[in-house]
Amino acid sequence: MTDRPTTLLAELTHRCPLHCPYCSNPLALARRESELATEEWERVLTEARALGVLQLGLSGGEPLVRRDLEEIVAHAHGLGLYSTLVTSALGLTEARVLALRDAGLEHIQISFQDAQAGPAERIAGTKSWDAKLRAAAWARASGMAFTVNVVLHRQNLDHLEEIIALAARLGADRLELANTQYYGWALENRDALLPTREQLARAEAIVDRAARAHRGTMRILYVLPDYFSEFPKPCQGGWGRVYLVVAPDGKVMPCHAASQITSLAFDDVRARSLEWIWNESAAFTAFRGEGWMRAPCATCERRTQDYGGCRCQAFAITGDARRTDPVCSLSPDRALVDAAIARAAAPPPAFRYREMPARAT
Amino acid sequence: MSLAPGARPRLPRSARVQFDDVRRRPVLLYPEGAVFLNETGAAILALCDGRRTVADIAAELGARYQTDVLADVTAYLEQLAERELVDHDG
Numbered sequence: 001m002t003d004r005p006t007t008l009l010a011e012l013t014h015r016c017p018l019h020c021p022y023c024s025n026p027l028a029l030a031r032r033e034s035e036l037a038t039e040e041w042e043r044v045l046t047e048a049r050a051l052g053v054l055q056l057g058l059s060g061g062e063p064l065v066r067r068d069l070e071e072i073v074a075h076a077h078g079l080g081l082y083s084t085l086v087t088s089a090l091g092l093t094e095a096r097v098l099a100l101r102d103a104g105l106e107h108i109q110i111s112f113q114d115a116q117a118g119p120a121e122r123i124a125g126t127k128s129w130d131a132k133l134r135a136a137a138w139a140r141a142s143g144m145a146f147t148v149n150v151v152l153h154r155q156n157l158d159h160l161e162e163i164i165a166l167a168a169r170l171g172a173d174r175l176e177l178a179n180t181q182y183y184g185w186a187l188e189n190r191d192a193l194l195p196t197r198e199q200l201a202r203a204e205a206i207v208d209r210a211a212r213a214h215r216g217t218m219r220i221l222y223v224l225p226d227y228f229s230e231f232p233k234p235c236q237g238g239w240g241r242v243y244l245v246v247a248p249d250g251k252v253m254p255c256h257a258a259s260q261i262t263s264l265a266f267d268d269v270r271a272r273s274l275e276w277i278w279n280e281s282a283a284f285t286a287f288r289g290e291g292w293m294r295a296p297c298a299t300c301e302r303r304t305q306d307y308g309g310c311r312c313q314a315f316a317i318t319g320d321a322r323r324t325d326p327v328c329s330l331s332p333d334r335a336l337v338d339a340a341i342a343r344a345a346a347p348p349p350a351f352r353y354r355e356m357p358a359r360a361t
Numbered sequence: 362m363s364l365a366p367g368a369r370p371r372l373p374r375s376a377r378v379q380f381d382d383v384r385r386r387p388v389l390l391y392p393e394g395a396v397f398l399n400e401t402g403a404a405i406l407a408l409c410d411g412r413r414t415v416a417d418i419a420a421e422l423g424a425r426y427q428t429d430v431l432a433d434v435t436a437y438l439e440q441l442a443e444r445e446l447v448d449h450d451g
Binding site for chain 1: 374377383384390392394395445
């Protein structure tokens with residue numbers, strides 16, 4: 001029998017005031033006109049709960065641009081879902097923090113781009129620092145669980161101690177330090193973002209120390225830089241095993257990066273039930289289990305731990321989603337990853353900032 | 362990490378237990394995570410209110426199950442405390 005999903009990431013919109021060059025959204029961003037309506041999101045959440053989902057991530061783009069966010073949160077709360085808002089905090093007001101809490105939001109996660117205004121706003125591509133500091137204070141005071149989230153890369157890793165101190169000063173319950181994963185916009189900007197091994201070695205020592213120092217007050221989560229690992233990450237706990245993403249336009253995917261796998265077609269919640277998509281659709285069954293695996297994964301003793309690694313990464317780097325994740329030391333394609341790491345010694349090129357496509361005429 | 366019989370465990374503010382009527386079992390929910398519980402685990406967590414001590418909880422459950430459960434209750438709460446899913450004074 002197919003496993004039941006526990007987590008749904010609802011990408012409510014691709015609209016966003018920030019322009020971060022590592023954005024996890026696809027290069028082809030969905031326009032506002034294609035976004036699901038309030039009732040459609042409510043139906044998706046109801047179907048998700050019936051399928052087994054317990055954790056809801058409300059993300060984007062910037063989910064606050066949806067004026068129906070409180071309504072969606074209230075619907076999720078009524079279903080018993082544990083809701084997290086993943087936000088830049090731009091446009092947040094104290095009244096809205098309280099309205100979201102009162103609607104049933106349980107956890108708010110605010111992104112910071114660096115430890116100080118100047119570098120942070122350079123990465124975000126827009127003025128954002130003061131608004132984030134204000135929002136963090138409201139989030140902290142609201143009583144909801146509060147996480148500070150920072151994407152790490154070559155241009156902020158050397159500020160890690162200051163970043164950790166910032167999160168502690170803001171009163172975060174959790175600090176998520178996520179090394180950049182190279183899909184979509186981040187892959188476009190890989191030469192500007194990929195750190196050196198020396199930077200990462202220093203960072204890991206700092207994280208180890210800080211995790212002990214803040215134990216009991218701020219939980220520090222560190223997302224490993226998989227390019228520098230011996231074995232791949234168990235992507236989303238295995239393809240179509242516990243996790244699903246609904247994109248702003250209703251497309252359902254096993255991972256937020258999956259839309260870049262152009263050899264797959266993704267079904268739409270407007271045309272199909274979530275249950276059918278999870279259990280039957282070509283995209284969700286493509287890499288479920290082990291039947292799709294080839295050498296070296298097919299006989300590898302680690303295949304039940306890492307599921308062959310990330311399909312999106314295999315496709316992004318080799319053009320074939322069935323190949324072993326090229327970050328794996330056993331992959332015949334590992335040289336492609338090592339070549340990218342070698343380039344990180346050179347001066348970084350300018351960012352290609354995330355932009356919405358020009359309006360169609 | 363060891364948990365003394367006099368410690369008073371409680372769930373963190375950000376965690377809660379609910380019954381998952383899809384899987385028909387209790388589950389501990391916390392930011393971006395879920396731990397499915399068995400009946401005994403749910404019974405232990407239901408008593409973790411920050412007032413009862415580990416010894417109180419073990420005594421209540423021991424009376425219910427007619428056996429000494431202090432070691433089991435302590436071990437169960439220690440592994441959750443290790444993952445910061447249970448807080449405690451003392």
